[in-house]
Amino acid sequence: MSFGFSSYILSEPLLRTDLSRWMKLDGWIKTGLLIRFRVESENPIHSQNYNFMAYDAQFLSTSLSFHSLYKSVPQGFRQSKGLILLLVNSRINRNKHTGIFMEMQGNGSPTTSNQSTINIPHVLTVAGSDSGAGAGIQADLKACAARGVYCSTVITAVTAQNTAGVQGVNVVPEDFVAEQMKSVLSDMHVDVVKTGMLPSIGIVKILHQHLREYPVRALVVDPVMVSTSGDVLAGPSVLAGFREELLPMANIITPNLKEASALLDGVKIKTVSDMRSAAKLLHDKGARNVLVKGGDLPDSLDAVDIFFDGEHLYELRSSRIKTRNTHGTGCTLASCIAAELAKGASMLEAVKVAKCFVETALDYSKEIFIGNGPQGPFDHLMKLKSNAHNSGRQVRFNPSDLFLYAVTDSGMNRRWGHSISDAVKAAVQGGATIVQLREKDIETRDFVEAAKSCLQICRAHGVPLLINDRIDVALACDADGVHIGQSDMPAHTARALLGPEKIIGVSCKTPEQAEQAWIAGADYIGCGGVYPTNTKANNLTVGLDGLKTVCLASKLPVVAIGGIKVSNARPVMEIGVPNLKGVAVVSAIFDSECVLTETRKLHAVLTEATAAVK
Numbered sequence: 320m321s322f323g324f325s326s327y328i329l330s331e332p333l334l335r336t337d338l339s340r341w342m343k344l345d346g347w348i349k350t351g352l353l354i355r356f357r358v359e360s361e362n363p364i365h366s367q368n369y370n371f372m373a374y375d376a377q378f379l380s381t382s383l384s385f386h387s388l389y390k391s392v393p394q395g396f397r398q399s400k401g402l403i404l405l406l407v408n409s410r411i412n413r414n415k416h417t418g419i420f421m422e423m424q425g426n427g428s429p430t431t432s433n434q435s436t437i438n439i440p441h442v443l444t445v446a447g448s449d450s451g452a453g454a455g456i457q458a459d460l461k462a463c464a465a466r467g468v469y470c471s472t473v474i475t476a477v478t479a480q481n482t483a484g485v486q487g488v489n490v491v492p493e494d495f496v497a498e499q500m501k502s503v504l505s506d507m508h509v510d511v512v513k514t515g516m517l518p519s520i521g522i523v524k525i526l527h528q529h530l531r532e533y534p535v536r537a538l539v540v541d542p543v544m545v546s547t548s549g550d551v552l553a554g555p556s557v558l559a560g561f562r563e564e565l566l567p568m569a570n571i572i573t574p575n576l577k578e579a580s581a582l583l584d585g586v587k588i589k590t591v592s593d594m595r596s597a598a599k600l601l602h603d604k605g606a607r608n609v610l611v612k613g614g615d616l617p618d619s620l621d622a623v624d625i626f627f628d629g630e631h632l633y634e635l636r637s638s639r640i641k642t643r644n645t646h647g648t649g650c651t652l653a654s655c656i657a658a659e660l661a662k663g664a665s666m667l668e669a670v671k672v673a674k675c676f677v678e679t680a681l682d683y684s685k686e687i688f689i690g691n692g693p694q695g696p697f698d699h700l701m702k703l704k705s706n707a708h709n710s711g712r713q714v715r716f717n718p719s720d721l722f723l724y725a726v727t728d729s730g731m732n733r734r735w736g737h738s739i740s741d742a743v744k745a746a747v748q749g750g751a752t753i754v755q756l757r758e759k760d761i762e763t764r765d766f767v768e769a770a771k772s773c774l775q776i777c778r779a780h781g782v783p784l785l786i787n788d789r790i791d792v793a794l795a796c797d798a799d800g801v802h803i804g805q806s807d808m809p810a811h812t813a814r815a816l817l818g819p820e821k822i823i824g825v826s827c828k829t830p831e832q833a834e835q836a837w838i839a840g841a842d843y844i845g846c847g848g849v850y851p852t853n854t855k856a857n858n859l860t861v862g863l864d865g866l867k868t869v870c871l872a873s874k875l876p877v878v879a880i881g882g883i884k885v886s887n888a889r890p891v892m893e894i895g896v897p898n899l900k901g902v903a904v905v906s907a908i909f910d911s912e913c914v915l916t917e918t919r920k921l922h923a924v925l926t927e928a929t930a931a932v933k
């Protein structure tokens with residue numbers, strides 16, 4: 320889908336404009352029109368995706384006026400800056416859309432071009448560099464990348480820093496900070512500016528001037544003064560700069576308890592009730608929204624933050640993650656708020672998403688160990704563990720793992736009174752070389768839990784664990800990969816979501832499907848049913864010949880599936896095509912009281928058959 324965004328001034332003449340003046344409808348656009356309408360105000364809280372309208376073909380064949388759309392926008396916003404996105408369905412293919420790029424000309428009439436452009440949400444961070452990359456500019460870049468937002472940088476200071484603390488600070492000369500700011504702001508469309516370490520009053524003033532010259536939608540101020548290791552990063556003169564120059568411009572300020580206290584002339588903040596008062600006092604000093612972070616609050620089981628928007632006080636609680644890896648949480652939270660605002664979220668939404676993101680990343684990163692000091696960094700992109708060489712899973716897919724592929728079935732496990740993890744354990748002990756959780760009637764939460772415990776079992780045996788169909792579950796439990804069918808998520812999308820390291824298997828019954836799976840980046844294909852099966856309803860049987868045809872055409876290793884058991888596995892292995900690497904079975908091992916014994920028996924047959932073929 321391609322589409323175009325453009326800013327323009329919302330005005331009645333524009334909205335009255337006949338659509339056919341904007342774009343060439345050319346006969347082929349007949350099935351409908353979707354209009355997504357975004358109203359923006361200086362205060363992002365009032366910005367919202369205002370309307371999503373669908374018009375059908377009759378409208379388009381005559382003239383379409385936007386009068387009704389205009390009427391539905393509240394009076395106060397009719398002169399606001401707006402964005403419009405047009406999605407026009409193709410008559411030929413309902414799923415295909417085209418976009419129109421529009422801009423207002425001086426005379427008030429919009430022009431269009433066929434060129435599709437997408438405005439990328441953009442945060443500029445003005446902060447210090449952390450050589451250990453846990454906090455500062457580096458954390459901001461990672462947080463924005465994780466939230467899908469572009470991030471440009473103005474570096475105010477270079478710190479020599481690691482997990483033990485700050486060893487040195489080199490402040491960037493003020494005129495060079497100004498030069499960086501000008502370079503970015505004069506060239507790029509920045510939605511939101513986020514500030515971190517501002518080491519001198521001069522830099523605060525430079526920022527202030529540039530924001531007046533190049534206004535942005537929102538300013539997020541993280542008033543960094545003392546690092547988490549206790550090192551001072553901004554002196555008392557900067558404090559005055561924060562109070563006088565930045566607070567009145569800030570759409571949100573995110574102090575921790577120490578910073579809130581410093582901004583309020585040393586007032587004591589020791590309880591949630593003190594935090595509430597501090598939030599109100601900081602609001603009185605000019606910040607439009609205040610988030611007082613209670614991470615350092617003594618004796619609290621939860622992480623409690625107080626958010627005040629000038630009207631309502633919100634107590635935002637999340638679970639306190641016990642971890643050494645908290646370096647950079649403040650920078651990350653503020654950047655994540657900035658990123659969400661840049662995407663168009665309201666302030667409260669942005670704060671909630673940011674808190675949730677930090678909590679999830681901290682939880683994910685509990686076991687990572689980088690540096691030897693007391694406070695380590697965490698993994699914003701939540702990818703490091705899956706790439707770690709010591710994670711227990713082999714670095715890349717090994718086709719010989721397909722030798723005895725155990726595919727679970729909840730119905731069979733229920734019938735025999737086996738839990739998923741007990742069944743998987745028995746299969747792995749019996750010689751299964753790869754496991755797939757194929758759980759069709761399980762609640763997502765239970766699926767994730769079961770997958771996590773199966774993963775421990777499989778990792779302990781060096782056996783990969785794949786998830787059938789559910790990319791989300793595979794991601795949630797960091798499984799080794801997925802197996803998907805022809806009507807599931809396309810393999811190339813699964814690859815984009817899972818990254819290059821995960822294993823992806825695709826079910827294929829024809830050479831064409833095998834070719835497509837290879838193009839899409841799959842690692843192996845599952846081909847069947849080789850024999851008739853009761854496990855999968857309405858499954859076409861391709862037979863040994865069909866299997867051979869697909870194997871010969873496939874550039875990927877193949878595993879055979881469907882009705883395979885001890886009594887008929889041998890002819891499958893004997894079709895004599897080198898890329899047939901093994902068999903995948905459900906009932907042969909799981910529809911039995913003793914999964915371990917059945918798996919052992921099948922393993923022995925496969926081993927014999929392979930030896931005979933060689």
Ligand SMILES: Cc1ncc(COP(=O)(O)OP(=O)(O)O)c(N)n1
Binds near residue numbers: 825
């Ligand atoms: C190894 C292997 N091969 C094929 C399949 C079938 O997958 P799919 O086509 O997605 O059908 P369902 O399993 O979802 O019914 C498989 N699961 N494993």
Ligand SMILES: Cc1ncsc1CCOP(=O)(O)O
Binds near residue numbers: 848
């Ligand atoms: C999931 C699947 N896909 C093709 S056949 C099949 C079922 C295999 O089960 P069984 O090994 O019990 O025949």
